[in-house]
């Protein structure tokens with residue numbers, strides 16, 4: 440029985456994945472690292488510091504900065520990202536998401552947020568959907584980030600629901616792995632190739648095709 444749906448944020452509820460890309464690109468340019476859009480795909484679901492480390496490694500600059508300097512670089516990126524977030528309004532919620540949240544509430548299904556983003560609460564405020572969420576997990580409160588299951592398991596625990604009674608929704612490979620390792624039904628938003636490889640139980644190419652009765656049917660037939 441589905442008792443909770445646990446959402447990723449960036450790339451599932453709204454298109455902040457693009458804003459992360461722009462802010463990282465800005466930082467990479469400032470330290471003369473080439474940063475391709477394709478490489479950005481590998482950063483989805485990955486924490487800010489882990490993303491920075493990956494960028495520095497691929498740019499061959501991993502040894503050039505000490506921990507303090509890395510923290511300063513991550514803060515610089517985040518400042519730029521926060522500037523971009525100012526433009527975010529409820530109109531930027533992906534289609535289908537608000538309707539799904541309403542249906543979940545109507546059917547008494549609990550709602551959680553399991554985002555790696557420390558900006559998650561602020562983004563939900565910008566989108567004016569904070570009140571839908573019964574829990575918003577602080578990514579700093581769990582031991583390991585995605586692809587480890589910790590953040591989805593914490594959300595289930597907060598909601599007092601068994602993981603097997605949860606559906607997780609993600610757009611990143613790391614996120615789908617995290618859901619599956621948590622023993623939950625995984626909905627992947629994205630292309631069949633990427634989501635299939637990651638192990639998604641149900642693949643949706645666009646959030647507009649997400650709806651409660653289909654989710655329930657798919658969960659039951661799994």
Ligand code: BG6
Pocket residue numbers: 448449459482483484485486487490517554555556557558559611
């Ligand atoms: C994830 C994004 O949701 O949050 C990653 O997919 C991002 O790209 C991570 O790095 C951390 O976000 P923030 O807002 O804490 O820098």
Ligand code: MG
Pocket residue numbers: 447448449450451483484609610611614
């Ligand atoms: Mg995401």
